[in-house]
Amino acid sequence: MDITAPRGTNDILPDEVGLWQHVEELVRNAAERAGYREIRTPIFEHTELFERGVGEATDIVEKEMYTFTDRGDRSITLRPEGTAPVVRALVERGLASMSQPAKVYYLGPMFRYERPQAGRYRQFHQFGLEVIGAPSPAADAEVIAVPLEVFRSLGIQDVIVNINSIGCPACRPAYRKLLQETYRPVLGKLCPSCVSRYDRNPLRLLDCKSEACRRALPEPPMILDILCPECRSHFDEVRRLLDGLNVEYAINPRLVRGLDYYTRTTFEYNVGGIGSQDAIGGGGRYDGLVEEVGGPPTPAVGVACGLERCVLAMRAMTGGEEYDAPIDIYFVALGEAAREKAFELAFDMRSCGISADFDMLDRGMKAQMRYAGKAGSRFVAIIGDNELAVESVMLKRMATGDQELVRQSEVAERILEARGGAAK
């Protein structure tokens, strides 16, 4: 076997796809219950969108994008995140004429050229929510709280919510300057990446995990202490709303996120048991992004959550198995004429809304029965010369083993009846 899946990609095989569909369904339910409507944007965009939107100095743009030149000599990039494309789509398609705020959700693959490890892949999936056109703290609080409902419904326990505010263009520059002043004396002791961040984005020094930096860095001033009055009250109000929902969270003044577009609220969800990539989601407010992408000045907030990490967390908690889709009836045919009849009957069943299958390998009865059993078939209909002669079928209920002769014209009715009577 010399042709394999590209590094960092995964195949979701039929045995596990049920779990994924289950997760996706709960995501959609929660989002739509909260008034979000789905939006689907292209998998690739002009590179410039991410350079401007996500930020030139971010790791994502600097070294993680799948960028290529297409045959028309355009620079194209596989989307590394969902927010910039969503904003671009809404701005381009007439955000101004849409009812405000625009509340949308998305669900799909993202691409980042990173070194793969548990919970980190080059093609991965995210779902996200965006509220565009709402300055209110209620939007921040909602966007933080809705994914928590998804996590709960998935059985993911003990999610830690970290929140912070990183200020706005009115108060952040002063904070940056203050940070640079406090760090200047120890510049020589910092790790190389911190030295380079010192000028470009000193906020990032706050969350450096390197031991050396941890020791060298003096206790930094906290931005929460010097937020402008507007940012301060916005943050307090977000907290008050979360308290009202009984959402537990930790205020983490060191929480800085790696995308340049954030303003004010930032937050992250963490869980244990899935390895070092323990952030299952994160987001924040991005009041400047719409304008950056060419729209009118518009406040906005959003979240994004990693589905692979959610699935990992589910498996860590419960095992997350058992999402098979058993079929209703399997036709076991003996002989040429019976096979033809089974084929037709299977299609009859399907047109009645019943899931039905039949053997197409010309196998013996035993093999057909085994296949039906493994497929989780609720009923098996056996057709041989005896049944053909009386236009019937030997209908067997697999769970009990009971069987009886049923006219072919009445099989569908029987199945529907049995299904209606059952729990589901």
Next chain:
RNA sequence: GUGGAUGUAGCUCAGCUGGCUAGAGCAUCAGAUUGUGGCUCUGAGGGUCGUGGGUUCAAGUCCCAUCAUCCACCCCA
């Protein structure tokens, strides 16, 4: 991009300090009185031992490179 570990059938693994035709369990397929699944028994198919070099009379077993996986750093979902 950096460091560490690992890489034998579809899956989980065994294979001692290099030595004959490379094994097990599970899975798959086929049989076990001729028309009946899940249990049991029997048998079969399936591996250029990740790939490419090298050392050696001889390499799955040693060395180098490369690719991949996992873990940590980094970053984030």
